[in-house]
Amino acid sequence: MIVPTHIADRLLAECLGRPRAYQELGRLCDTVGGRVAGTEAAARGEEWGAGLMRAWGVPSVAFEEFPIRAWSRISLDARVTGPNGWALTAVSHGLTPEAADAEGPVVDIGHGDPEDFTAHAASLPGAMALCDEGAGAGRRKLHRMEKLALAQEYGASGMVMISSASGMLPRTGVCHRLGADIPAIGIAREDGLRIQRLLAAGGTVRLAVSMRNRLWDGSARNVIGEVPGSELPHEVVIAGAHLDSWDVAQGATDNGLGCAIVLEMARALAALGERPRRTLRFALWGAEETGIHGSRTHVERRADELDCIAGVMNFDMTGDPYGYWTPGRTEPGAMLRGLAEQLAPLGMQPDFSSGAGLHSDHQYFMLEGVPVVCLAARLEGEGGRYYHAAGDTFDKVSQAALCRAAAVGAHTLWALADAPERPFARLDTAQVRAMLEEAKLIDALRAEGYSGPALG
Numbered sequence: 001m002i003v004p005t006h007i008a009d010r011l012l013a014e015c016l017g018r019p020r021a022y023q024e025l026g027r028l029c030d031t032v033g034g035r036v037a038g039t040e041a042a043a044r045g046e047e048w049g050a051g052l053m054r055a056w057g058v059p060s061v062a063f064e065e066f067p068i069r070a071w072s073r074i075s076l077d078a079r080v081t082g083p084n085g086w087a088l089t090a091v092s093h094g095l096t097p098e099a100a101d102a103e104g105p106v107v108d109i110g111h112g113d114p115e116d117f118t119a120h121a122a123s124l125p126g127a128m129a130l131c132d133e134g135a136g137a138g139r140r141k142l143h144r145m146e147k148l149a150l151a152q153e154y155g156a157s158g159m160v161m162i163s164s165a166s167g168m169l170p171r172t173g174v175c176h177r178l179g180a181d182i183p184a185i186g187i188a189r190e191d192g193l194r195i196q197r198l199l200a201a202g203g204t205v206r207l208a209v210s211m212r213n214r215l216w217d218g219s220a221r222n223v224i225g226e227v228p229g230s231e232l233p234h235e236v237v238i239a240g241a242h243l244d245s246w247d248v249a250q251g252a253t254d255n256g257l258g259c260a261i262v263l264e265m266a267r268a269l270a271a272l273g274e275r276p277r278r279t280l281r282f283a284l285w286g287a288e289e290t291g292i293h294g295s296r297t298h299v300e301r302r303a304d305e306l307d308c309i310a311g312v313m314n315f316d317m318t319g320d321p322y323g324y325w326t327p328g329r330t331e332p333g334a335m336l337r338g339l340a341e342q343l344a345p346l347g348m349q350p351d352f353s354s355g356a357g358l359h360s361d362h363q364y365f366m367l368e369g370v371p372v373v374c375l376a377a378r379l380e381g382e383g384g385r386y387y388h389a390a391g392d393t394f395d396k397v398s399q400a401a402l403c404r405a406a407a408v409g410a411h412t413l414w415a416l417a418d419a420p421e422r423p424f425a426r427l428d429t430a431q432v433r434a435m436l437e438e439a440k441l442i443d444a445l446r447a448e449g450y451s452g453p454a455l456g
Contacts, residue, residue, distance in 0.1 A: 002335055002339045003339070003411045007274070008411060010268070011269070011411060012407055014264075014271055014410075015264055015265075015407035015410060016403050016404075019399075019402075020056075020264070020267065021260040021261070021263045021264035021267070021406065022397070022399045022403070024052055024263070025260040026394050028045060029250035029252050032044045032048065033249075034245050034249060034250060034251050035243065035247075036070075036071070036094075036244065036246060037070060037218075037286055037287035037288075037289065037290050037293070038068055038071070038216075039247075042220060042243075042286070043221075046243065046284070046286065050223045052267075053263065056271075057267065058282065059227060060225065060226040060228075061223070062224050062225075063223060064221060065221045066220060066221075066222070066287075066297040067218070067219050068218055068220050068286075068290065069177075069179060069218075069290075070216050070217070070218030070219075071179075072214045073092050073213050073214075073247070074212040075210075075212045076090060076091065078160075078185055078209045078211075080195065080205055080207055081206045082206060086191075088185075088187050088191045089187065089188040090187045090188070091170045091185065092184070092213060093173055093174065093175035093180075094172060094173060094175065094246070095178065095180055095290060096175060096176075096184050096211060097182070097213065099213075100210070101208075101210045102128070102158045102182065102209050103209070104126050104157040104206065105127050105128065106127065106195055106206065107120050107127040107128065108131075109129050109131050111134050111135050111136050111139075111142075112129070112131030112132070112142060112147040112150065112161075114150065115136075116131070117129075117154050121154055124151075124154040125155035126155065126157050127156055127157060128157060128159075128160055128209075129151045129154070129158070130160045130162070130192070130195060132161070132162045132164065140439075140441075140444070143444065143447075144159075145447060145448055146448075147161070148175040148176060148182075148184050151184075152181055156182065158182050158184065158209050159175070159185075160184075160207065162187055162189055162192030162193075163186055163188055164189065165385045165386070165387075167391075168189075169385070169389040169390060169391060170185075170186040170187050172388050173186070173289070177290075177291040177449060179215055183211050186388075220244065220286035220293065220294060221294075222283055222285050222286050222295075223243065224281065224283055224298075225281070225283075226280065226281050226282070227266075227269060227270055227279065229276060229277050229280070230275040230277055231277040232277045234279075235277075235308050235422075236281050236305075236309050237280060237311045237313075238312045238365075239265055239280070239282055239313045240282070240283035240284070240295065240314055240361055241259045241262045241284060241285065241315040241316060242258065242284070242288030242295075242316060243259050244285075244288055245392075246392075249389065249392035251392060252383075252392050253317050253383035253384075253387075253392055253396050254316070254387060254388065255315075255317060257315075257397055258314075258317065259315075260397075261315045261405045261409055264403070264406035265282070265410040265413060268406070268407075269410055276417035276418035277418050279417070288316075288360065292359070292364065295362075296363075296364045299368060306365075307426060309371070310416055310422045310423075310424070311370075311372075311422075311423070312370055312371065313416075314362040314372065314374050315375070315409065316360040317384070317387070318375055318379075319377040319379030319383070319398070319401050320379075320380055320400075321346070321405050322347055322348060322351055323340065323348065323349055323350075323352060324340065324351070324376060325354070325375070326352065326353075326371070326372065326373055326424070327357065327366050327435065328356060328366070328427055328435035329354050329371070330354045333423050335416075335419060336373070336412075336423075337350060343407075343411060346404050355438070357441075358441055358444055358445070367432060367445075367450070367454055368426075368452075369432050370426060371423075371425075371427075373412065373424070375405060375408060377405060380401060381398060382396055383398075432454040433456070436455075
């Protein structure tokens with residue numbers, strides 16, 4: 001048994017037998033709703049998280065404030081012009097301009113891969129670049145920030161991204177870390193397909209976009225709770241999830257769900273009456289959606305402490321767990337293999353993956369070589385369909401899956417914190433570089449402005 005029986009029994013009883021976070025997530029969704037970083041709603045969410053940590057027995061709870069470029073939407077009008085035109089069902093992407101009025105012919109650039117832009121280079125100046133959310137066969141899917149950067153580079157007057165979800169569900173999401181130069185919007189799949197049909201038939205489609213947003217120098221807060229270790233309090237294991245969300249819905253699966261898992265873990269582990277060797281740190285990260293600012297700030301401010309972090313767990317839209325993901329580490333080790341066996345009744349399998357990925361709060365820990373141990377999980381039901389869209393509401397959250405993820409997460413965090421020797425070593429710069437090259441992430445990092453040592 002990786003986790004001793006008396007500890008495992010208590011964690012299972014708390015997470016599965018008397019859970020409380022699901023109900024509190026409902027309260028967050030229904031009374032606060034969407035929580036764009038830097039807004040009043042985000043601040044209310046931060047108070048919600050800190051209040052629960054304190055009420056649930058986490059000994060030390062504090063805010064970690066940091067500056068951000070804050071953004072909120074005011075208005076958007078997007079329409080196909082002309083006698084047969086219509087108003088699009090659309091949402092502005094995050095960090096789009098304060099004021100933009102653009103019009104131009106639509107150029108369909110397919111997936112928006114680099115070669116797609118190159119193939120249409122002559123047509124793009126002054127045009128609206130239309131792309132979907134996907135990628136060509138065998139290619140890495142570009143983030144919308146990368147596609148917008150290419151649209152700006154090729155002189156487009158705007159970028160229009162077609163939702164992959166049917167049901168008139170345009171998707172929002174950040175398109176620039178500090179503020180875009182041209183408008184970028186998400187449109188309903190049905191509108192995008194209609195435009196593509198008109199273009200394929202040889203017609204010309206013109207699109208007009210008028211948007212107003214608010215941009216200001218603001219701040220956000222991480223919520224940090226700690227349970228000191230019994231023998232090695234200077235060494236730390238972290239369980240974190242981002243608390244901010246977009247405002248088009250309630251931020252339920254993305255990512256109130258992850259926060260509820262972390263809070264349930266914190267409650268269960270604080271209630272044990274017994275502490276592991278290392279310190280447990282629980283983090284509700286701020287401003288992930290607008291550029292992963294909260295966890296990045298945490299890493300930068302603790303640069304001299306990174307050697308003391310024995311493991312980081314990140315929970316972002318985490319569904320029903322079935323395995324482990326350890327980026328850059330092809331051998332999961334005896335501890336995770338043993339945990340998968342011990343937790344098999346909860347659905348865990350000897351399923352281990354190691355390919356690196358970006359765009360969530362594990363990213364800057366991973367880039368520094370800090371051990372990242374995440375749950376591989378399936379988001380059942382319709383939660384994934386409503387990603388960054390109007391349907392991300394509390395009713396999409398599975399209580400049973402949330403409780404299983406909290407139970408597996410709590411066991412894993414305890415095992416990382418109480419192991420006599422650290423299960424994983426910190427990767428050096430060369431190892432991080434090799435991991436990024438294998439996953440073909442170098443260009444993606446450069447596109448978002450990262451220039452750390454792993455990129456040379």
